[in-house]
Each structure stands twice: as structure tokens, then as C-alpha cells.
Amino acid sequence: MKKILLGLLGLTALTAMAAPLTEAEIDAAVADLIGKMTVEEKVGQLNQLSGRGLDPGMVALVAEGKVGSLLNEVDPATVNALQRQAVENSRLGIPLIIARDVIHGFKTIFPIPLGQAASWNEDVVRQGARIAADEASSVGVRWTFSPMVDIARDARWGRIAEGFGEDPVLASRLGVAMVEGYQGDDLSKPNTMAACVKHFAGYGAAESGKDYNTTWIPEVLLRDVYLPPFKAAADAGAATFMCSFNDINGVPSSGNRYLLHDILRDEWGWNGLIVSDWGSIEQMRNHGFSRDLREAALQGAKATVDVDMENYAYTQHLADLVASGEVSMDELDAMVANVLRLKYKLGLFDNPYVDETAVAFYAPASLDAARRAVEESAILLKNNGVLPIDFNAVKTVAVVGPMADAQHDQAGTWVFDLEKEHSVTPLMTLNEKWGKKVKYAKGLAHSRDRKHDGFEEALKAAQGADVVLYFAGEEAVLSGEAHSRADINLPGAQKELLRELKMAGKPVVMIVQAGRPLTIADDAELCDAVVYLFHGGTMAGPGIVNVLSGEVNPSGKLPVSFPKMVGQLPLYYNHKNTGRPAEGITYIDDIELEAGQTSTGCTSFFLDAGDGPAFPFGYGLSYTTFEYGTPRLSSAEIAPDGSVTVVCDVTNSGSVAGSEVAQLYVRDLVGSLARPVKELKDFQKISLQPGETKTVVFNLPASSLGFTNLKNEYVVEPGDFQLWVAGDSASGTPVAFAIK
Numbered sequence: 201m202k203k204i205l206l207g208l209l210g211l212t213a214l215t216a217m218a219a220p221l222t223e224a225e226i227d228a229a230v231a232d233l234i235g236k237m238t239v240e241e242k243v244g245q246l247n248q249l250s251g252r253g254l255d256p257g258m259v260a261l262v263a264e265g266k267v268g269s270l271l272n273e274v275d276p277a278t279v280n281a282l283q284r285q286a287v288e289n290s291r292l293g294i295p296l297i298i299a300r301d302v303i304h305g306f307k308t309i310f311p312i313p314l315g316q317a318a319s320w321n322e323d324v325v326r327q328g329a330r331i332a333a334d335e336a337s338s339v340g341v342r343w344t345f346s347p348m349v350d351i352a353r354d355a356r357w358g359r360i361a362e363g364f365g366e367d368p369v370l371a372s373r374l375g376v377a378m379v380e381g382y383q384g385d386d387l388s389k390p391n392t393m394a395a396c397v398k399h400f401a402g403y404g405a406a407e408s409g410k411d412y413n414t415t416w417i418p419e420v421l422l423r424d425v426y427l428p429p430f431k432a433a434a435d436a437g438a439a440t441f442m443c444s445f446n447d448i449n450g451v452p453s454s455g456n457r458y459l460l461h462d463i464l465r466d467e468w469g470w471n472g473l474i475v476s477d478w479g480s481i482e483q484m485r486n487h488g489f490s491r492d493l494r495e496a497a498l499q500g501a502k503a504t505v506d507v508d509m510e511n512y513a514y515t516q517h518l519a520d521l522v523a524s525g526e527v528s529m530d531e532l533d534a535m536v537a538n539v540l541r542l543k544y545k546l547g548l549f550d551n552p553y554v555d556e557t558a559v560a561f562y563a564p565a566s567l568d569a570a571r572r573a574v575e576e577s578a579i580l581l582k583n584n585g586v587l588p589i590d591f592n593a594v595k596t597v598a599v600v601g602p603m604a605d606a607q608h609d610q611a612g613t614w615v616f617d618l619e620k621e622h623s624v625t626p627l628m629t630l631n632e633k634w635g636k637k638v639k640y641a642k643g644l645a646h647s648r649d650r651k652h653d654g655f656e657e658a659l660k661a662a663q664g665a666d667v668v669l670y671f672a673g674e675e676a677v678l679s680g681e682a683h684s685r686a687d688i689n690l691p692g693a694q695k696e697l698l699r700e701l702k703m704a705g706k707p708v709v710m711i712v713q714a715g716r717p718l719t720i721a722d723d724a725e726l727c728d729a730v731v732y733l734f735h736g737g738t739m740a741g742p743g744i745v746n747v748l749s750g751e752v753n754p755s756g757k758l759p760v761s762f763p764k765m766v767g768q769l770p771l772y773y774n775h776k777n778t779g780r781p782a783e784g785i786t787y788i789d790d791i792e793l794e795a796g797q798t799s800t801g802c803t804s805f806f807l808d809a810g811d812g813p814a815f816p817f818g819y820g821l822s823y824t825t826f827e828y829g830t831p832r833l834s835s836a837e838i839a840p841d842g843s844v845t846v847v848c849d850v851t852n853s854g855s856v857a858g859s860e861v862a863q864l865y866v867r868d869l870v871g872s873l874a875r876p877v878k879e880l881k882d883f884q885k886i887s888l889q890p891g892e893t894k895t896v897v898f899n900l901p902a903s904s905l906g907f908t909n910l911k912n913e914y915v916v917e918p919g920d921f922q923l924w925v926a927g928d929s930a931s932g933t934p935v936a937f938a939i940k
């Protein structure tokens with residue numbers, strides 16, 4: 201609009217500098233446009249289809265104004281050709297929005313979101329999103345279906361890879377950083393993408409970790425654990441939300457007016473665009489919630505789902521529902537307004553086309569940032585001193601395993617635009633740096649390979665080496681959407697290969713690249729060191745080799761609890777204490793024959809897995825050691841509307857520089873509802889030179905210590921609390937304070 205005004209004044213040259221439209225200007229322009237639209241054109245704006253290139257049927261739909269947005273169209277010339285149909289040939293000239301699942305990078309692939317979460321570093325996440333936006337917007341993609349902020353407590357769920365883990369505070373902070381990275385400070389800049397916060401809501405609570413499964417989530421849990429990251433992203437100005445596939449307590453999200461309208465729009469005051477998930481409106485028939493597609497369309501519209509992604513529910517039935525009065529014209533206009541508002545915000549009316557000559561991927565600075573993200577995401581789970589490896593001193597390094605040179609698989613899930621030849625693998629990096637010392641024997645063709653044919657060669661390589669680097673893990677396709685696993689051990693014959701390698705009697709370092717926590721506790725016991733890397737993307741090789749060589753000191757911390765056995769799932773650190781917390785664990789082999797029913801002491805644990813994780817939430821070692829002082833509070837009592845300052849000294853007590861994530865946890869000892877044994881409230885990542893002490897300072901408002909009661913009210917209850925500042929969720933000595 202500003203362009204038009206300036207154009208009338210003969211000032212088009214200034215348009216590049218034009219300030220973004222104000223909300224009021226956008227609202228006026230949207231109202232004006234809606235006033236000119238037919239019902240068919242309105243429904244067209246709500247229709248999102250998957251691209252089919254310049255297929256004549258698609259071109260006609262666009263020219264007739266029957267499509268509002270397209271996903272999966274990434275060729276800039278095609279994008280421009282379609283956009284020309286919309287802008288120059290459709291009656292009202294409304295531009296399309298081009299959307300894509302750009303989840304952890306477009307061409308330069310960053311670690312999967314769960315890996316980025318292991319960095320506990322908002323800058324890493326923000327920068328990754330910024331680079332993704334730069335690359336994807338250069339082909340015309342201005343809307344990404346990311347971030348996914350679904351809390352996941354079950355590693356069987358394949359989509360655990362796509363989120364930030366099990367904790368609401370960590371997921372909130374990183375989700376906000378990702379939104380900021382995509383959207384920047386002005387969405388109308390052509391190198392931004394609108395974020396889409398998904399999947400609203402509770403998708404990660406899928407029963408048994410099976411994708412798309414039913415969820416049962418009491419509202420107090422929904423509000424205290426599953427919704428906070430969504431609320432944080434909404435408050436941060438995320439432009440769009442996507443509803444989820446699952447039903448929550450019987451109501452599919454896409455027809456859940458309470459969730460989408462009453463909570464998201466009314467209670468939170470968020471006024472963006474809600475898109476369905478792919479087919480999630482029409483699938484309400486499968487849920488047994490909608491009699492037919494017409495009813496599904498009605499339920500979607502009433503729930504205030506604005507955009508129909510590949511359901512054909514709105515295109516087939518919305519006009520009729522409006523004609524019959526079941527959906528009012530005001531309701532339809534509100535949906536259309538949300539779409540048009542986004543198009544104005546993105547500046548698409550002024551700049552609908554993409555510069556086909558400006559496409560630029562893999563900038564050296566982007567590759568550097570991707571490598572740093574890998575370095576910050578790598579988690580050292582175990583080290584008996586074999587790491588870091590002095591590659592100058594060792595004579596021969598055996599490199600073994602299916603993930604040592606997996607250009608495709610190290611990229612992880614959700615990389616539709618991968619050009620795998622750009623992936624730099626650990627083997628490539630090791631060969632480049634110390635080629636003469638590297639003896640490579642793959643051992644297994646891929647992660648699921650069960651054949652032992654390569655074992656002999658691998659053992660021989662191990663026998664002739666000073667140290668064995670065993671690159672284990674999962675292929676990319678074993679996690680992500682619709683890729684849940686009921687067995688989360690290392691797949692194929694990887695466990696056996698590790699045992700074979702052990703026979704060489706050489707130090708073994710296992711490097712796991714995976715899309716989820718795997719049950720590797722028994723494998724880890726056999727190894728001298730273990731580094732865990734959630735699929736690291738383009739620069740996994742250089743990043744991980746820098747960690748192995750000590751050029752970079754690992755600082756990643758687990759964003760999820762690692763189970764010892766799959767049967768422990770769901771597993772999360774912020775669980776309740778139960779009436780009989782674990783005590784005096786008796787393992788299955790220690791039970792006497794014909795022992796009495798009460799012989800194990802009747803507390804809460806498994807006879808085979810005991811209690812607790814293999815590795816706790818927040819855990820991760822370093823090549824140095826950190827010591828924590830006792831946390832000091834500005835006051836041992838806080839008013840319910842007050843806050844307390846918590847300070848804690850952290851000392852690097854080792855001999856190399858390193859970074860540490862200082863984590864602040866609390867426990868509300870007694871509540872009107874039973875409270876979790878620990879809850880993360882804040883964290884800071886700090887760097888320390890050897891011998892250096894830094895004082896971390898946290899501001900802890902009492903308002904962050906409340907919870908949702910059974911009336912669905914957020915309450916801060918007076919009472920006694922404990923507080924820890926520590927390097928993981930299982931360490932530290934608590935100090936007491938109270939809300940009074």
C-alpha cells in the first residue's frame with residue numbers, strides 16, 4: 201500500500217526504504233480487500249495445496265484465485281511464474297504465500313532441533329533459523345512450518361527429533377529463539393519467513409510413542425507442561441500456528457474450539473493465522489468425530505482453523521456452510537483476514553517476486569555456524585580419559601561403523617532439500633586432517649544391517665590401531681514423522697559389532713548419531729568414551745572431529761532423559777514423587793527363590809531397570825571439571841508477588857577452558873496438588889578459563905513458581921521450596937526458601 205501511495209507521488213524509487221505497514225494500515229487494507237471479494241475468492245484464500253509445478257490445472261486454480269498458499273514449491277522460476285498468475289491474472293491480484301517444512305536448515309543443514317536443544321544456547325538456535333530463512337527465502341519460501349515445540353517424554357516417538365525435548369522452560373526459550381531467527385524484527389523484509397508453531401497441542405503425548413496416537417492430558421498437565429512453549433512463542437509474535445493430528449481427551453485438535461479459540465486466541469490474545477496439519481480436518485472422520493467432510497469443515501471453521509492444508513474440506517463445503525448460515529460471513533471474513541494480514545505483513549503485496557539470480561546457499565559463514573552448532577550440541581556421556589585424542593601422537597586410528605561416512609543419514613529427518621554431496625562426514629574430515637593414520641573399515645553397510653560379513657575386517661582394523669572410533673547410530677529415516685520405534689536399541693548388528701571390536705583390546709570411543717535417545721547404557725559400559733550427537737547435519741564431520749580432538753571442549757547437555765530400557769518410557773525428570781518413592785532397589789537376580797510378596801520393600805521401581813534414567817536430563821561432561829558453590833539467595837522468603845535473586849559460584853576446576861550450563865531447579869515441597877520432584881526454572885551457559893570462577897545470577901520471580909489448580913487457575917501457593925543450581929537435574933545440594 202505504501203508503495204502505491206509513494207508511486208502516486210512519483211517516489212517509487214523510495215519503496216525499498218518504505219517503513220513496514222502499521223497494524224492499522226494493514227487492517228484497513230485487509231478490510232478494503234475483503235469488501236471486494238466473492239465467497240469463492242474468500243474460500244480460495246483459505247485453500248493451501250501442495251505444489252505441482254506449472255501443471256495447467258494448478259496454474260488455472262491460481263489464476264482464478266482459488267489457492268491462497270502453496271507448500272513444497274521451491275524452484276524460484278516456478279514460484280515467480282505461479283506468483284505472476286496470482287498477481288497479474290487473478291481478479292484481485294492477491295499474491296500467494298509459498299510454504300515449506302524448513303525444519304533445521306534449507307540447504308545448509310543444522311543439527312536436528314533435538315540436537316540444537318542439546319546446545320542449551322539460544323544464539324545457536326536463533327542463528328540457525330536466520331540462516332535457514334536467508335537460504336529458503338532466496339527461492340521464494342516465506343513461511344516455514346517450524347518450530348515444533350511439542351514436549352516429548354517418550355523416545356519411541358519418532359518426532360522427538362523435531363522438538364526441543366522434555367522440558368517446558370528449555371523448549372520455550374529455544375522456541376522463541378527460533379521464531380526470532382526466522383522472522384527477524386520486520387517480517388516484511390524479503391529474507392524472512394513467517395514461523396509456524398506446531399503442533400497445537402499435546403501431540404508429543406502420543407500414547408506409547410506411536411505417531412498420531414491418542415493423547416489423554418489432564419488440563420493441569422496441558423497447561424503446566426505442554427502449553428508453555430506455545431504461549432511463549434505466541435507472546436514472541438509467532439505469525440502462525442499449526443494444529444495437531446491427535447485428539448486430546450477425545451477432541452481432535454483441528455476441531456478443538458476450546459484449545460484454538462478459547463485458549464490460544466481469547467485467553468492468550470494471539471491474533472495470527474492457524475493452519476490445519478496436512479489432512480487433519482478431513483481425518484476427523486477417521487477419529488470418529490465428524491460424520492462426513494462437510495461436518496469436518498464446519499468443525500474446523502468453528503474451531504477457527506483458518507487455512508485448510510490439503511483437506512479439500514473448505515473448498516468443497518465452506519461456501520455451502522456460509523450459504524446455509526452454519527458459518528457466518530463474519531466468521532469466514534475473520535479467517536480470510538488472518539491470511540491477508542499475513543500476506544501484508546510479509547510485504548508480499550509490494551514484493552511478490554523473488555530475485556531468481558540471488559539464490560545463495562552454503563555461504564562460508566553459514567557452514568561455520570553449522571559446524572559450531574554441532575560442536576555445541578555434542579554431548580560427552582562418558583570419558584575415562586581417552587578423549588580428547590591427540591591425533592598428532594597416535595599412530596593409527598581405526599574408523600568403524602555405519603555412521604562414519606553417511607552423507608545422507610547424518611542430515612537427520614525433515615530435510616526435503618538436502619544435497620547430500622555437501623554433507624561433510626567424520627571420515628572425510630579425519631581423512632583430510634590425518635589421512636595417513638586413518639584405517640577405515642565400515643563393518644556394517646548401514647545402521648539396520650544385520651550381516652556380520654564386515655566384522656572381520658573391522659576387527660583387523662581395530663587390532664592394528666591405537667584407538668577405535670566407532671560411529672554408531674540410526675539412519676535419518678528411523679526417526680521423524682511416522683517413524684516411531686518400539687525397540688530403541690542400536691539397530692541392526694551394531695551391538696554385536698561393538699562387542700567384536702572390543703576383542704581387539706584397544707580403547708573404544710563410540711560416537712552415536714541418532715534422531716532420539718537410544719538405549720545404549722550397556723553399550724556405553726563397554727566403551728572408554730561415548731559422545732552422543734543427535735543428527736548433526738551438513739557439518740557433523742568437522743564439528744564432531746573438533747570435539748574428539750579437543751580443539752573444542754564439549755558442552756552439550758541432554759534435553760531429554762535417556763532410559764536404560766525402553767520399558768521405562770515415558771521417562772522425564774520432572775515427575776512426581778509418588779507415595780512410595782524408590783528406596784533400596786532390588787534387582788531381579790538378587791531376589792531369593794520363593795521370596796515373599798513384600799520382599800522388595802514395596803517402593804516404586806522396576807526389578808530390571810531399577811529407577812531413574814541411564815543419563816539424566818541436563819547431563820553432559822566436559823574435558824574439564826566444574827565445581828558449584830552453594831547457591832545464595834537474596835532472601836530466604838519471597839512474597840507471592842515478589843522475586844528473589846539467586847547467585848552461585850561456578851569454578852572451572854580442571855586444566856582446560858570450557859563451557860558449562862548452570863541449571864536452576866526448584867521443588868515445591870507441598871502443594872494443593874502434588875508437585876514434581878524438580879522443575880527447571882532457568883539456565884545460563886557460561887565459559888570459564890581453567891581456575892576461573894564466575895558468579896551466575898538468576899532472577900527468580902515467585903510468579904514462575906506456581907501451577908495450575910483443578911479449577912484451571914494458575915496459583916502461586918505459599919509454602920516451602922528447595923532450590924538447586926547444578927550441572928544437571930540429578931546433581932547438587934538443595935537450599936531452602938519459602939514463599940510467604
Ligand code: NOJ
Nearest residue numbers: 271301345398477478681
Ligand atoms: C505433516 C506434519 O505433521 C507437519 O509437521 C508438516 O508441517 C506438514 N505435514 C506439512 O508438510
